[in-house]
Amino acid sequence: MNPEVLDLRGADDPRDTVHRAVERLAHGGLVAIPTETVYVVAASPLVPAAVERLAELRGRPGQPLTLAIKAAGEARDWVPGMSTLGRRLVRRCWPGPVTLVFNETASDGLARQLPGSVRTWICPSDSVGLRVPAHAAVADCQRLLPWPLAITAANRDDQPPAADGEQAVRNLGDAIDLVLDDGPCRYGQPSSVVRVSADRWELVREGVVTEAAIKRLARSIILFVCTGNTCRSPMAEGLCKLLLARNLACKPDELAARGFEVMSAGVAAYDGGTASREAVEAARERGADITDHFSHSLSTEILTQADHVFAMTESHVRQLVAWAPEAAGRIKLLRRDGGNVADPVGLDLDAYRRAAQEIEENLKLIMDEILS
Numbered sequence: 001m002n003p004e005v006l007d008l009r010g011a012d013d014p015r016d017t018v019h020r021a022v023e024r025l026a027h028g029g030l031v032a033i034p035t036e037t038v039y040v041v042a043a044s045p046l047v048p049a050a051v052e053r054l055a056e057l058r059g060r061p062g063q064p065l066t067l068a069i070k071a072a073g074e075a076r077d078w079v080p081g082m083s084t085l086g087r088r089l090v091r092r093c094w095p096g097p098v099t100l101v102f103n104e105t106a107s108d109g110l111a112r113q114l115p116g117s118v119r120t121w122i123c124p125s126d127s128v129g130l131r132v133p134a135h136a137a138v139a140d141c142q143r144l145l146p147w148p149l150a151i152t153a154a155n156r157d158d159q160p161p162a163a164d165g166e167q168a169v170r171n172l173g174d175a176i177d178l179v180l181d182d183g184p185c186r187y188g189q190p191s192s193v194v195r196v197s198a199d200r201w202e203l204v205r206e207g208v209v210t211e212a213a214i215k216r217l218a219r220s221i222i223l224f225v226c227t228g229n230t231c232r233s234p235m236a237e238g239l240c241k242l243l244l245a246r247n248l249a250c251k252p253d254e255l256a257a258r259g260f261e262v263m264s265a266g267v268a269a270y271d272g273g274t275a276s277r278e279a280v281e282a283a284r285e286r287g288a289d290i291t292d293h294f295s296h297s298l299s300t301e302i303l304t305q306a307d308h309v310f311a312m313t314e315s316h317v318r319q320l321v322a323w324a325p326e327a328a329g330r331i332k333l334l335r336r337d338g339g340n341v342a343d344p345v346g347l348d349l350d351a352y353r354r355a356a357q358e359i360e361e362n363l364k365l366i367m368d369e370i371l372s
Contacts, residue, residue: 001173001174002169002173002174003032003169003172003173003174003176003177003178003179004177004178004179005165005169005178005179005181006020006021006178006179006180006181007165007181008034008137008180008181008182009181009182009183014140015140017180018137018140018141018144018180019144020178021033021141021178021180022141022144022145024177024178025042025043025044025050025141025145025149026044026047026145027047028043028044028047028049028050029043029050029177029178030042030043030050030053030054030057030175030176030177030178031043031141031176031177031178031179031180032154032162032165032168032169032172032176032178032179032180033135033137033138033141033149033151033180034135034137034138034165034180034181034182034183034185035097035133035134035135035137035138035185035191036096036097036133036134036135036185036186036187037097037133037185037186037187037188037189037190037191037207037208038153038154038155038161038162038163038185038187038188038189038190039153039154039161039162039163039164039165039167039168039179039185040068040133040151040152040153040154041054041057041151041152041153041154041168041172041176042054042068042141042149042150042151043149043150043151044145044147044149044150045067045114045115045118045122045147045148045149045150046114046115046118046146046147048115048117048118050150051065051117051118051121051122051150052117052121054121054150054152055121057152057156057172057175057176058152058156059156059157060157064121064122064123064124064127064128064129065121065122065129065150065151065152066099066129066130066131066150066151066152067122067128067129067130067131067148067149067150067151068130068131068132068133068138068142068148068149068150068151069130069131069132069148070132070139070142070143070148071094071095071132072090072091072094072095072132074148075087075090075094075100075130076109077109077110078102078106078109078110078111078128078130079102079104079105079106079109079128079130080105080108080109081104081105081108082102082104082105083104083196083198083199084199084307084372085196085198085199085200085201085218086100086102086104086196088217088218088220088307089194089196089201089217089218091304091305092217092305093194093209093217094131094132094134095132095133095134096132096134096209097134097187097191097192097207097208097209098131098191098192098193098194098208098209098214099129099130099131099191099192099193099194100129100130100131100194100196101127101128101129101130101193101194101195101196101204102127102128102129102130102196103126103127103195103196103197104126104127104196104197104198105126106123106126106127106128107123107126109128111123111128118150121150122150129193131151131191135182135185135186137180137182141180153190154167154168154171154172154176155167155168155171155172156171156172159171161188161189161190163184163185163188163189164181164183164184164185165179165180165181165182165183166181187208189207189208190205190207190208191207191208191209192205192206192207192208192209192210192214193205193207194214201214201218218259219256219259219260219261220259220260220261220307220308220370221261221262221263221302221305221306221307221308222240222244222260222261222262222263222306222307222308222310222370223263223264223265223302223303223306223308223309223310224236224237224240224262224263224264224265224310224311224312224334225264225265225266225267225298225309225310225311225312225316225320226264226266226267226311226312226313226316226341226343227266227267227268227269227312227316227343228266228268228269228273228295228345229264229265229266229269229273229295229296229297229298230266230269230273230274230275230276230279230295230345231275231276231278231279231343231344231345231352231355232279232312232341232343232344232355232359233264233265233266233312234264234275234279234283234290234293234295235275235279235282235283235288235290235352235355235356235359236264236310236312236334236359236363237262237263237264237290237293238283238288238289238290238293239283239286239288239356239359239360239363240262240363240370241255241262241288242286242287242288243360243363243364243367244260244262244367244370244371247367247371248260248371260370263296263302264293264296265295265296265297265298265299265302266295266296266297266298267298267316267319267320268297269295269296269297269298270295270297271294271295271296271297272294272295273294273295274293274294274295275290275291275293275295276345276352278344278348278349278351278352279344279352279356281349281352282349282352282353282355282356283356285353285356286356286357286360298320298323300323300324303320303323303324303327304324304326304327306327306330307330308330308332308366308369308370309327309330309331309332310332310333310334310366311331311332311333311334312333312334312340312341312343313333313340313341314333314338314340317331317332317333334359334362334363334366335358335362336362336365336366341355341358341359342355
């Protein structure tokens with residue numbers, strides 16, 4: 001006997017369809033749900049019998065189930081000891097087709113409140129796999145549930161991934177109770193699985209997101225912000241690259257391979273402008289080459305993704321925090337004494353030299369923070 005199939009595309013009221021799926025989950029049912037990658041089978045982690053069924057359906061002894069949480073902000077509730085690298089990947093990968101497996105402190109988080117038999121399937125050995133799928137069907141179900149969903153792919157080992165609802169039915173038949181059918185998934189291939197251990201990561205399974213993309217996502221981004229991105233922040237970018245490379249015993253153009261990306265932008269910049277002649281000269285005198293710099297207008301996306309944001313003035317800090325309140329803890333003044341780096345625009349070369357010296361002195365003070 002096949003499972004009940006509810007078609008989200010043809011539903012008169014999708015909310016009613018979602019309510020029926022949530023009700024089935026709350027009563028211990030297994031429900032196939034679409035994600036942006038492939039269809040998954042979900043169970044409530046509050047119902048041990050449902051999780052046991054889900055684990056048996058998975059048929060992969062020793063391989064834990066994944067928790068689909070509502071938002072990236074919930075991750076540290078499950079992994080209180082999450083490393084800087086872990087927080088960075090959470091911020092940049094979710095919502096999206098990446099499952100992050102954390103090898104640290106899961107037993108100190110919300111996992112403690114799960115039934116004992118459920119913990120053995122979800123967080124053995126103090127590790128836990130988390131994901132925030134980028135699909136409305138999952139989000140709609142989660143809004144009505146007090147806990148995340150325990151999930152696994154809607155196929156057995158010898159079956160293809162379920163890229164649509166019909167394939168989920170063919171794969172699992174009466175082993176599941178209900179299917180929320182939203183047609184073909186966006187990608188039609190599994191999520192990438194990345195294991196995070198302190199400051200290291202390992203690609204366990206390459207899916208939608210490639211290893212090269214994960215390398216980019218894992219880089220530490222240092223962002224310098226001024227107004228027009230033609231003098232102060234380009235000088236800071238160039239001098240930071242120079243100092244960082246010296247500390248890492250590499251060349252500035254090798255920083256990306258060492259896990260660092262240094263950039264600059266302006267809150268009122270236009271794209272494509274060059275660094276001012278005086279800024280180029282002042283930076284050159286201190287060993288940094290910014291002749292190839294092109295100005296960039298600051299985007300909210302890069303602001304929220306950056307690990308360290310250093311602004312030239314207090315007014316810049318206030319503006320950045322207003323743009324991205326969630327990044328407030330990562331936005332700081334460059335000057336360690338709380339002062340402003342004065343804008344040298346329109347002044348002589350000596351003003352640029354003073355600004356460059358001030359920038360370099362403060363970069364030396366924050367280098368340990370950047371490297372940590």
